Amino acid sequence: MLPFANDYSRGAHPKVLQALVDTNMDAQPGYGQDDYTKRAAQKIKTACQMPDAEVFFISGGTQTNQVVISNLLDGDEGVVAADSGHINFHEAGSIEYTGHKVLTLPGENGKVTAKNLQAYLEAWQADENHGQMVAPGMVYISFATEVGTLYSKQELAALSKVCRTNHLTLFMDGARLGYALMSPENDLSLADIAQYCDVFYIGGTKVGALAGEAVVFTQHNVPKRFTTKIKRQGAMLAKGRLIGVQFDALFTDDLYFQISQHAIDLAMKLRQALKDKGYQFLIDSPTNQQFIVVDNKQLPELKKQVDFSFWENVDSTHTAIRLVTSWSTTEDEVDALIAVL
Amino acid sequence: MLPFANDYSRGAHPKVLQALVDTNMDAQPGYGQDDYTKRAAQKIKTACQMPDAEVFFISGGTQTNQVVISNLLDGDEGVVAADSGHINFHEAGSIEYTGHKVLTLPGENGKVTAKNLQAYLEAWQADENHGQMVAPGMVYISFATEVGTLYSKQELAALSKVCRTNHLTLFMDGARLGYALMSPENDLSLADIAQYCDVFYIGGTKVGALAGEAVVFTQHNVPKRFTTKIKRQGAMLAKGRLIGVQFDALFTDDLYFQISQHAIDLAMKLRQALKDKGYQFLIDSPTNQQFIVVDNKQLPELKKQVDFSFWENVDSTHTAIRLVTSWSTTEDEVDALIAVL
Amino acid sequence: MLPFANDYSRGAHPKVLQALVDTNMDAQPGYGQDDYTKRAAQKIKTACQMPDAEVFFISGGTQTNQVVISNLLDGDEGVVAADSGHINFHEAGSIEYTGHKVLTLPGENGKVTAKNLQAYLEAWQADENHGQMVAPGMVYISFATEVGTLYSKQELAALSKVCRTNHLTLFMDGARLGYALMSPENDLSLADIAQYCDVFYIGGTKVGALAGEAVVFTQHNVPKRFTTKIKRQGAMLAKGRLIGVQFDALFTDDLYFQISQHAIDLAMKLRQALKDKGYQFLIDSPTNQQFIVVDNKQLPELKKQVDFSFWENVDSTHTAIRLVTSWSTTEDEVDALIAVL
C-alpha cells in the first residue's frame, strides 16, 4: 500500500531516532528539566531569532491547543477560529471540554482574515447584549491551514494588528509548520511568525518526531506556574526528555527545514502530475496536503493500492480525497502513486 | 416609560405574590421537599396529562438549560441547536462551561427542522472522521423560539421522530411556553409537548413568577441522584418553596394559561396596529414578541417614551427593535405605544 | 411540630415580603440593573463603612461560594478551608465541579487558625514537590462557622495578616452573618469584616429573605466582566430585583440586625435552659445553632414534637442533634421546645 493518508504514519526521522538511541542511558531529571529539553528550547529561540521567547514541549497537537488556549483565556472568553479550524471540528470538543466556546468565522480558503475578524469584533461591540455573550479573547489560526493553504506575510501582519489593537492573543497552530515554511509560495520566516504571533507551536509529530510539539511564547505571556497547569491537565510527560531529545535533533543542522523541504518537493511533483492528468482540485494547496476530486467509480481500485484520506462527499458521484506527503515519503512512492492515479 | 423591552420587567402576577404572602409563615422542609413544591409538581403532571412525568424546579432559564443539558449528555456529546438558539448566543457560554459543544444548524425562522437535522445526522455518520468529532446527543429547541415563531404539531412530531430514531434526547426550552401555547396560530397542547419531548421546561420567570422554571421529564429519564447534581451546580435553592408556591398558584384555575392569553391578546392587537401603520416586520411572530424595522431617525424620540429592545442593525439607516408584551402589560400601555409609533 | 431544624423553614420576614409587594408592579431593568438593587448595594456599602466596596447579589449560598471561589482562583490554585467547612462537605462537590481542590486544614472549633494556616503554607513551600501540587490561592472561612462558633477580632486580624503576607484571598462565607454579629460573645463589626476580608457575603436566605446573598468585594478585586461570568455559571436571575428589593428592606432601619438579634436572644434562652437541664453540648455555640447530645431512647418521642437536625452519631447509644433559631422563631416555640426537652 502506498502511504499517502496522512503525515504521521511512520515513526521518527532516522536522525531523530538515533538521537534517542544515543542519549538513552544518560540519567536526567524528569518533567522537562533535563539538559536535552533545555538545549532544544535554546535552539528554537535561536531559530526564531527571539532570545526572550519561552519554549515548552507538549506531546500532541490537540493537547497543545487545549493547554495553551484554556490557560490564556479568561473564564468567560472564547477563541475565534475559522469554521474549518481543527479545534472546531476534529478535536472531539477538546476546547469546550475546558469550558470555552469556539467562536467561528467563515474561513476564506481555511483562513481567518483581518477583515472578517474586524467586522466580527465591531458587531460584537455594537451588540447591546454582548454582556450576555462569550467575549472573544484569542484568535486561533493554523499554518498551514487544515486545507493546506498559507497566510501571506501581509495577511498575518494585518491579522496581528487587529488582534493587538483589540487585546486578543494571536495563537498559531503549527502542526504542519515545517511544510508551510518550505512551500514555494510562502513568504513568512520563523522569525516573522514569532514577531506576529503571541504564541505558536512548532509541530513535531507530523514533521519527523514520534510525538511532541514545541510551544513558543513570544510576549512574556507564559501563564503563572505553567508547568503545574500542564501537569493538572495531564499533559506533562515524566520523561520530558523524549520530546526534548527529538527537538534537539530536529533543530540541529536545519534538519527540521530539510525534511520539510523534502516533503514539499514531492508534494509539488505530485501536484503537477495531478494537474497534468486533469484532476480537479478541491482547493489549490501549495503544501504537503493535496485535495482532489475523484469519480466514485475510481475509488475501489484506488483503495487497493493507496492509503488516502476520505475528505468529503462532493456530489452523489464524486468524492474529495486527501493525499499527503511527509518527511518519510520517497520519490518512488510518489512515482508509483502518479502511475496509479 | 412604556415597558415593552422584555417580559420580565415587573414582579409577579398578583395572585402568585398573594400565594407567597399566604404561605409565608408556614414552616416547611427545605430544598424542594416542601408541600407546595409537591403540590405544584402534581398539578403540572395533571396539566401535561402525564401522571408518570417527573417535575423539578430550578430558578432561571440559563441555569435550567445548563443543568438539564449537562446532566443528560454523555461526556463527549454535544447539543444540536439552531444557530439562533438562546444557548448558542445569549447565555454567555454556559453550555460550554459544562464542557459540551453547541452544534449549530441553520435555523429556519429560528427553528430546527426535521429535514435539516436528518441531513446533519447522515453527514455526521458518513464522515469517516466522526470518531474525532463531538457526537450529537441531544436536540435543543425553543418554543416559542427566540424570534417568536412556533413549531407546528406536524413539525414537532417529525422532529421527535428523527430524535427517537437516532437516540437523541429532544429538549424544549419553554421560557415563553405560555405565550406560545396561547398564540392563535398554535396547534400544540401541553399534553402534545409532553408526548413529543423527552424533557422540557415550563417557564415561570417570564410568565408571572418572580423566578423559577418547571422541568418536566417525560421518559423516566431523570439523571440518577439529580437533586445532588442540581446542588453541585449551585442551582438548588434552600427555600425551594419560593418556586413551588408560585407554580402551585400558576397551575391553579388555569392561571398560567389565562395570563399568557392576556399577553397574546395584547400582542396581536399591537401586531395588527403595526401592520396597519405599514411597519416592516423582521420576522412574522404570532407570539408576545414583535420585531419591527424602524428608521434610525425615529429612535431618539422613541427612546424617550418607550422601553424597547435593540435587536440588530438592519442597514446603515435602519434598526430592528423588539417589542414585548407580558402578563403585566395593560391595554392602556399598548394603546399608548400604538399612539407613539 | 416545633420548627427548629434549620433557619430556612419559613418564607421572608414580613417587612421584606411587604417590600416585594410594594414594588411589584414597578417596571425595572433586568439582571440586577434595577433601582432597588442599586439602592441595596449602596446601603450595604454604608453599613460596611466602605464606600469603595463593590456589591453583587447571588441567589444562594452554594452558588455564591462557587461563583466567588472559582472566579478568584487561578487555574491551578485551590481553596484552603477547615475540614468542617461547608464547601468541603455539604455542597455536593460544587467547588470541585469548577475544577478546584478544597485543601483542608484541621478545624479548631470549626475555625481555620492563623497558626495552622502559617504552618501549612510553610510546609507547602518547603516541599520540593510543590510544583506538582495544588497551590493555595484563597482561604475560606465561615462566620458563624458550621458549628456555630465565632472568630474573635484578634483571630480574624491574625488570619487576615497571614493571608495578605502570602497573597492569599481571604473569603468569608456569611450565610449566618447576622446571627454571628449579634452574638453576645462577638467583638467584630461589619466594618471590621470589610477591613479584614478581601471578599465576603452577607447571607439573606437564612436571615429573613426568600433567597439571596450579598457579595462584598473590598479590595477593588472584582473579576473582569463579572456579571458575564455570573451568567455563564447560571447564577444570574433575570429578575435581579427579587434579591435587590429584599436586601434594600433588610438594610433599612437596621432590620437585618434586629431580626438577627431576635434569633440570638431566643437561642441564648434555649442554651441556658439546655444547660440547666444538664444536656451535654457537642460544642459550645454562642450563636443561633445549638448542638446537644441526646440519648437515642429520647429520639422517637422528640421526633413527634420537634423538627430538629440529625448532626452525627456520638456513640452507639447517643446522637448529636442540632436545634436552630431564626428571625421567625417565636418565644412560644422556644418555651414549648424547652418543655419538651
Add this chain to the structure above:
Amino acid sequence: MLPFANDYSRGAHPKVLQALVDTNMDAQPGYGQDDYTKRAAQKIKTACQMPDAEVFFISGGTQTNQVVISNLLDGDEGVVAADSGHINFHEAGSIEYTGHKVLTLPGENGKVTAKNLQAYLEAWQADENHGQMVAPGMVYISFATEVGTLYSKQELAALSKVCRTNHLTLFMDGARLGYALMSPENDLSLADIAQYCDVFYIGGTKVGALAGEAVVFTQHNVPKRFTTKIKRQGAMLAKGRLIGVQFDALFTDDLYFQISQHAIDLAMKLRQALKDKGYQFLIDSPTNQQFIVVDNKQLPELKKQVDFSFWENVDSTHTAIRLVTSWSTTEDEVDALIAVL
C-alpha cells in the same frame, strides 16, 4: 552522580528501544489502530489470563488516572483514595480539574483497607445529609503504593468484595506494577489483579518504556466511544504506535517481569545493606522504593554524590529521603551507593 532519585531518569530498556528502531519505517494507521498496538493489547490480555479484557494505551500516569476516573464516575460522584494517594497530592489537582472530588480515607501504610472503606460507606449512608454530599463512586488504590507497600491477596480480595457489594468501581494505579509483582513479599499475580479490579493500569513509563501506560478494563466496562473521550481530553497520541510498539516488546518473552525483577533484586540488596548499617526506615518497603531517615548533617555530602528524592521533614534535625531502583539501575551503582551511605 548515582541516579537513585526516581525510576524514570533514563530512556527505555534497550530491547524496547530496539523495537522502536526495528518498526520505525513501517507505515501504520494512527490513533492506536496500528498492528503493534493490537498485538500489545492481545499479549496483555494473555498475560492477564483474561481474553475478554479490553486494553487501551495512554501516555502517562496522571493522564491515565484523569481519563479513567473522570469517565467512569457519574457527575456527582467522587473517588475514594488513601490520603497519601498520588491523585490526592502529586498530580496538581488533575482529578478536581475534571470536576470530581477526591474523598480521602486515612491510609494504613499507604493503603485503603476494606475495614476503613466499609466504615466510611456506612457512615455516609447513615448521614441524613448525604444527598448534599459527594457520593463515592470509585476506589483508587496504588500497587505498589506511593510508600512502596503492597496489598496482599487477602487485602485486595476483601477490598474488591466491599466495592462490588456497594457498586463501586475498584481502580488500581499500577505505575509501578512490575516492581510490586516481583517483590519477594508479593502474593498477587497479574491474573489475580484482573479478577479483583474493575480497571487497572500496567505502568510503562517507570518500567522500561519512554512513555505509556496500558489500561485494562476487566468488566466490559469501557465507557461508550472511549477513544473519542480520550481525544477530547487531549490524551490521544497521533502515533499511538509509539506506545503499542513498546508494550509489544515489554510483553514479549516476559521482558516486563524480568526487568522488574532486576530492579527488585537490587532494591532488596540495598535494603539489607541499609538495615545492616543501622538506618531507620520511615516505612518498611519490599519494593523498589526505599525510605530512610538521615541526619541533616549528612545531606550536603550525600547530595554531591547521589541523586535522591526529598521525602519529608521528620524533625528539625532529620529528613526522610527516598532511594529508588529501576530496570536501568546497575549493581555497580547500588554498590557505590552502599559505599557512600
